[in-house]
Amino acid sequence: MLKIENLHATVDGKQILRGIDLEVGAGEVHAIMGPNGSGKSTLAAVLAGRDGYEVTAGRALYQGQDLLALAPEDRARQGVFLAFQYPVEIPGVGNAYFMRAALNATRKARGEEEVDAIDFLELIKSKMQLLEMNQALLSRSVNEGFSGGEKKRNEILQMAILEPVLAILDEVDSGLDIDALRVVASGVNGLRTPDNAVVLVTHYQRLLNYIVPDFVHVMDEGRVLRTGGKDLALELESRGYDWVTQGAGTGVTA
Amino acid sequence: MSEALANGYLESLLQGQSNLPRSPRGWLNTLRADALERANALSVPTTRDEEWRYTDLSPLYQKSFHHAPPAALPARAELTAYAVPEAGCTLTFVDGHFVPELSTACADPALTVMPFSAALAEQDPTLQAHLARHAVLGDDPFVAVNTAWLQDGVLLRVHAGRSAATAVHVLYVSTRAEGASYPRLLVVAEANGECTVVEDFVALQPAAYLTNGVTEVALADGARVRHVRVQRESIAAFHFGTCAVRIGRNARYLSSAVALGARISRFNLNITQADEGAESVLDGLALIRDKQLADTHSMLDHVQPHGRSRQLFKSIVDDTAHAVFNGKIFVRQGAQRTDSAQQSRSLLLSPRARVDTKPQLEIFADDVKCAHGAAVGQLEAEQVFYLKSRGLDEASARNLLTFAFAGEIIRGIALPSLARQLEHIVLQQTQKQTSYRNIQ
Numbered sequence A: 001m002l003k004i005e006n007l008h009a010t011v012d013g014k015q016i017l018r019g020i021d022l023e024v025g026a027g028e029v030h031a032i033m034g035p036n037g038s039g040k041s042t043l044a045a046v047l048a049g050r051d052g053y054e055v056t057a058g059r060a061l062y063q064g065q066d067l068l069a070l071a072p073e074d075r076a077r078q079g080v081f082l083a084f085q086y087p088v089e090i091p092g093v094g095n096a097y098f099m100r101a102a103l104n105a106t107r108k109a110r111g112e113e114e115v116d117a118i119d120f121l122e123l124i125k126s127k128m129q130l131l132e133m134n135q136a137l138l139s140r141s142v143n144e145g146f147s148g149g150e151k152k153r154n155e156i157l158q159m160a161i162l163e164p165v166l167a168i169l170d171e172v173d174s175g176l177d178i179d180a181l182r183v184v185a186s187g188v189n190g191l192r193t194p195d196n197a198v199v200l201v202t203h204y205q206r207l208l209n210y211i212v213p214d215f216v217h218v219m220d221e222g223r224v225l226r227t228g229g230k231d232l233a234l235e236l237e238s239r240g241y242d243w244v245t246q247g248a249g250t251g252v253t254a
Numbered sequence B: 001m002s003e004a005l006a007n008g009y010l011e012s013l014l015q016g017q018s019n020l021p022r023s024p025r026g027w028l029n030t031l032r033a034d035a036l037e038r039a040n041a042l043s044v045p046t047t048r049d050e051e052w053r054y055t056d057l058s059p060l061y062q063k064s065f066h067h068a069p070p071a072a073l074p075a076r077a078e079l080t081a082y083a084v085p086e087a088g089c090t091l092t093f094v095d096g097h098f099v100p101e102l103s104t105a106c107a108d109p110a111l112t113v114m115p116f117s118a119a120l121a122e123q124d125p126t127l128q129a130h131l132a133r134h135a136v137l138g139d140d141p142f143v144a145v146n147t148a149w150l151q152d153g154v155l156l157r158v159h160a161g162r163s164a165a166t167a168v169h170v171l172y173v174s175t176r177a178e179g180a181s182y183p184r185l186l187v188v189a190e191a192n193g194e195c196t197v198v199e200d201f202v203a204l205q206p207a208a209y210l211t212n213g214v215t216e217v218a219l220a221d222g223a224r225v226r227h228v229r230v231q232r233e234s235i236a237a238f239h240f241g242t243c244a245v246r247i248g249r250n251a252r253y254l255s256s257a258v259a260l261g262a263r264i265s266r267f268n269l270n271i272t273q274a275d276e277g278a279e280s281v282l283d284g285l286a287l288i289r290d291k292q293l294a295d296t297h298s299m300l301d302h303v304q305p306h307g308r309s310r311q312l313f314k315s316i317v318d319d320t321a322h323a324v325f326n327g328k329i330f331v332r333q334g335a336q337r338t339d340s341a342q343q344s345r346s347l348l349l350s351p352r353a354r355v356d357t358k359p360q361l362e363i364f365a366d367d368v369k370c371a372h373g374a375a376v377g378q379l380e381a382e383q384v385f386y387l388k389s390r391g392l393d394e395a396s397a398r399n400l401l402t403f404a405f406a407g408e409i410i411r412g413i414a415l416p417s418l419a420r421q422l423e424h425i426v427l428q429q430t431q432k433q434t435s436y437r438n439i440q
């Protein structure tokens, strides 16, 4: 589904990604871990098409096509979804209106009929129930004044509405209390099918108890240093990153 | 600008004024005569006048406008687009002349609403007590010219202690190229009276004409007035408006002023919080494009203690349009415990759009809270990207954000039908802006 090869990217002339290789297949869950500043969010941003990043080498194929050549909105319409580490507040745009506009943009691009406001309300309310979200958030402005946890749930709500093929969830667990973590994780699990895939960026093993990864990758300084199974996350939890980052270049199984 | 054009311009606007029929009320004739004298003593503004620094009126001085009755009345159907169903009555003026056939009577027991002609015939004391007492003949030539032409207008009186169940709608329609109209509205809210009034300036043709209006609002103790002012003149028109408000003890004035039309528009909002505990909430929006210039000058005078004021002015400027906001705030020595906040925010949609915004605070009391801020910017790239990452294309994302920026003001308009009309206009205009950008 997604094949990243030797991806290099710079921001403001600064080299951040230094040769990422990563392959994600349908039905899989991948966890990306790594110290602060290692380039995890940068990778996510490059895949989603944020401005200001220059890809200097390598490529990313999504369903066989050149992902990086697509406009951000076309990536979204073709099923790539990024849950932001820092969801953006948009004062004045109603949350429900925004999500319906997003859904309809995608449906329209696929030649499907648009969903009217009434049907949409029903749909979104049912999804909110699954995520145990306060429905008052629907009539508020997008993310404006939302608590940290509410913002994260709101990202997953968008994922539930848009039903992406490839979901990249950047620290969707940070700022969540223990109950919220369980709810969000079961929300994500509920959206899994044999045809879609999830890439989880996280710092904590805790999330991976709920959403069990098929692969765990450790990034540092813009590279994937090590890839393993779910046990790798447990090992990181007890031993920290040093043994991976300092042993860079050895034992890489990717 | 050319001095020669400006010279004699006021005289040209006053041509024919001497043919106005004399009123049976001596005080009104005196008022007009005083105004004429004042107008003759003043000259039109140029950009050398501090109050007009950013607003070059030369395009106005190249055109001549004449006050005359409408050639033909518009059909009722032509005005349905401007209907406000929440209003209990509509008073329609065409080219500055009251048209009873296009107006409806007010049945609200809390209100007395009538054209000046009726108020003069009944010798209603309110009119004489308040007319031209709030928008006084100062140095503003446009107020003087309006007052010199004073003939008809609307008197809205809110009875003491009564609260109007429906809004009063005053519709000013311009139909003629080269016409000049001088609208006039007087709102007098007696103690603890409450009402909503809508002024809407519209055009049936994309013609060049002049509107020069004056509105006065007097709020007695504990009164509440909601005032919505929509300026959607033709894109070739010239619009001058002054709104002078006096707010009494514990009275509250809420205003939403929206400027969409006119080649050049200038709106002066002069508020005097004359007594203790007076409060004002002032919202403003200018949405302009092409070569439009929209200038708002507000003057908010806190005279007595415990006053509160909240002002939010927003402009959305595209193409080579130019928005001006000058917000003066006075806090007099006696106005202790004043709590005032002013904010202006501008959104520039094109590299050649321009905005001049200037807060001006003069504070003579020491125990006050006065906050002010001004921000000028483009759409937030982060927000555009967030929307695009959810499947919206660039144009839709920008439109939605522009619309949202205006929405804050429009949502504050308590009449849903009017708010919807305005939302529709804003949406159309933002979409137009994008298609224009795409062509380039």
Ligand SMILES: Nc1ncnc2c1ncn2[C@@H]1O[C@H](COP(=O)(O)OP(=O)(O)OP(=O)(O)O)[C@@H](O)[C@H]1O
Pocket: A011, A012, A014, A016, A034, A035, A036, A037, A038, A039, A040, A041, A042, A043, A085
């Ligand atoms: N605009 C920029 N200019 C310069 N450096 C940048 C810019 N944006 C990001 N960086 C740098 O790129 C590096 C990678 O940042 P990134 O956000 O991808 O890290 P991360 O792995 O997601 O970290 P965290 O775990 O803290 O979220 C950091 O050192 C960051 O400071």
Ligand SMILES: [Mg+2]
Pocket: A040, A041, A042, A085, A170
């Ligand atoms: Mg990050």
